[in-house]
Structures are given as structure tokens and as C-alpha cells.
Amino acid sequence: MIIKHDEPLKNYTTFRMGGFAKTIFFPENIEDIELLYDKNGDAFSYILGGGSNLLINDSHYFGEVICLKMLNVKIIREGDGVYQIGGGMRLQKIINEINGDGYGGIEYLYSVPGLLGGAIYMNAGRGPTHHQCISDYLESVTVFINGQVRTLKKEECAFSHRYSAFQDMVNPIILDAHFRFHNEEKDKLREARESRMKLVKEKQDNTKPNFGSVFCKSNTKIMKILCSISNKKGVHYSKKTPNWLLNDNGTYEQAIHEIKKAERLHKIMRQSCKREIIIWD
Numbered sequence: 001m002i003i004k005h006d007e008p009l010k011n012y013t014t015f016r017m018g019g020f021a022k023t024i025f026f027p028e029n030i031e032d033i034e035l036l037y038d039k040n041g042d043a044f045s046y047i048l049g050g051g052s053n054l055l056i057n058d059s060h061y062f063g064e065v066i067c068l069k070m071l072n073v074k075i076i077r078e079g080d081g082v083y084q085i086g087g088g089m090r091l092q093k094i095i096n097e098i099n100g101d102g103y104g105g106i107e108y109l110y111s112v113p114g115l116l117g118g119a120i121y122m123n124a125g126r127g128p129t130h131h132q133c134i135s136d137y138l139e140s141v142t143v144f145i146n147g148q149v150r151t152l153k154k155e156e157c158a159f160s161h162r163y164s165a166f167q168d169m170v171n172p173i174i175l176d177a178h179f180r181f182h183n184e185e186k187d188k189l190r191e192a193r194e195s196r197m198k199l200v201k202e203k204q205d206n207t208k209p210n211f212g213s214v215f216c217k218s219n220t221k222i223m224k225i226l227c228s229i230s231n232k233k234g235v236h237y238s239k240k241t242p243n244w245l246l247n248d249n250g251t252y253e254q255a256i257h258e259i260k261k262a263e264r265l266h267k268i269m270r271q272s273c274k275r276e277i278i279i280w281d
Ligand SMILES: Cc1cc2nc3c(=O)[nH]c(=O)nc-3n(C[C@H](O)[C@H](O)[C@H](O)COP(=O)(O)OP(=O)(O)OC[C@H]3O[C@@H](n4cnc5c(N)ncnc54)[C@H](O)[C@@H]3O)c2cc1C
Pocket: 014, 046, 047, 048, 049, 050, 051, 052, 053, 054, 068, 087, 109, 111, 112, 113, 114, 115, 116, 117, 118, 119, 120, 121, 122, 123, 124, 125, 126, 166, 172, 173, 174, 175, 206, 210, 211, 212, 213, 278
């Protein structure tokens, strides 16, 4: 298992922000996870996937952190669209692999820079009106929790919009998952991937580091007001993509200020909003 010391966590997040980790572990399999659990239990409080939904305090010195980008990076074909996929696999890679076999269903996630474990934890998907998320094709998830490996059926994971039961568990590690994807013509799957990337180019502001949507529930009008009055320096709301914060060499303090500003405005206008991004304070 690779172990690094005094690592800048900003290198592990798409928002390019974060303090340092005293030690960062890169487990590759269940044996590494068990070893860590016995010797470095504290590390389980800070689990990194692809770091694409994380805001990390830039002035905090974190102790032990686990990065799962090397965990079970494999895909096992069980036939008829059934796959066992490792938690450390990139979503784009998974889609390329299953589409290559003539199976699909999650091409709208082609633009999401996360790993499978993070996507299951967040129940990543499209906006709330589309009712499409990674759990649609999921059958079961294998998770390391309280020192034990457990396999949970989809029904036990309580998936809903950007929610999974893993968010309420104490330091779970998603090891792998079983999926059953649907059969589709390869040309159609390629078109679906291409149309996703075209849409993303048109609608999403990737000019600066970001973590996608800040809120999974928010009022569009309020978010548009915030975009129009947002400063262009440091951490600021994108003018192109409402609900996205961009990091132009900004600080954690600025990011928190912008998030709280949006939450306050929703409260004043009696609208509900729910934060999607995970914060390591
Ligand atoms: C450009 C861009 C576009 C995006 N588009 C979308 C989109 O279309 N739809 C969408 O839903 N999201 C989107 N996101 C947000 C983000 O990519 C997703 O939430 C993604 O699923 C997070 O995965 P990750 O591996 O990066 O998780 P991380 O950000 O590393 O972690 C997120 C949470 O999951 C936990 N976690 C990670 N891996 C595991 C594991 N194996 N076991 C247990 N817990 C784990 C972490 O501890 C953390 O609490 C976007 C982000 C960006 C930057």
C-alpha cells in the first residue's frame, strides 16, 4: 500500500483547495483496509474518493486520511449485463467498459469526475426532475463497516435524491458493487456519451476549479441573483452555471462565506435549500 506524508489535500480535490494531511494511505484491497482498521483507525474519519464533491479547510492540518483511488480498481463481468465493479474505479472508465460490451444506462454520468464509491455514497445522478441516478441499475453494495465486510441489498441502502444510507453510517468504506445494466446498441451508447459531453460544454462552467453543484436543493431565482452579484475574485458563484462555485485562487473562508450567504438568502425568502457538497472543516 502506498503511504505519503505531509501531502497537500488540494491536489486531491477538483476544487483545488485543502490543508495538509499528516499521512495519506492508498489501500488497494480489503487486506489493506483491514490492516488500516487495526493500526490506523483514526484515518477512517477522512475518506477521499475522486475529491469532486469536497470542500476542505485550507488552514487545517489533517491527521490521517484514506484515499480510495486505488481500491479494487477492477471490473468483473458476470454475463447478461451483470458486473461487479470496484469502489475505486472512475465513472468514465466504467462507462467506457460497459458500453464497449453493449450495455449501458448511466451515460449521463460520463462528465462526472468521481469514483464509483463516491458516486454511490452521494447517489450521483441528474437533476431532481430527471429521476436518474447511479442506484437505478444497482443490485447490491459491499461495504466495510465497524471492522466487518457486509453486503447490502439496494433496498437496504435507502437511496433518494443525492442521499444514501452510507451518509448516516459511521465511517463506511464502499468496497465494490453489483450492477445489472441494460442492453443497448453501441452506436446509441456512443451518441448518449457524446450528447452528454456537448451539453456539459454548453451549460457547465469549467473555466476554474469547482465541485459541481453546491446545493442539491435550491431556488433557481435566488441562485441566479447570487450569481449576478457575485464578486469575480477568489471563490465566487459562476455567472454561467448557477449553483456552481468557482475557485479563482480563493480561500476556504470565502467559500464558506458564499455558501452561508446563499443559505441565509433562502431562509429570508422562506425557500428551502440543502447543501450537496461535503465539508471537511
Ligand atoms: C465538473 C463536475 C461535475 C459534476 N457533475 C455531477 C453530476 O452531474 N451529478 C452528480 O450527482 N454530481 C456531480 N458532481 C459532483 C461529484 O462529482 C459527485 O458527487 C461524485 O459522485 C463524487 O464522487 P467522488 O469519488 O469524487 O467523491 P468525493 O468527493 O471524494 O467524496 C464525496 C463523499 O463520499 C465519501 N466517499 C467517497 N468514496 C467513498 C467510498 N468508497 N466509501 C465510502 N465513502 C466514500 C467521501 O468521504 C465524501 O464524504 C460533479 C462534480 C464536478 C467537479
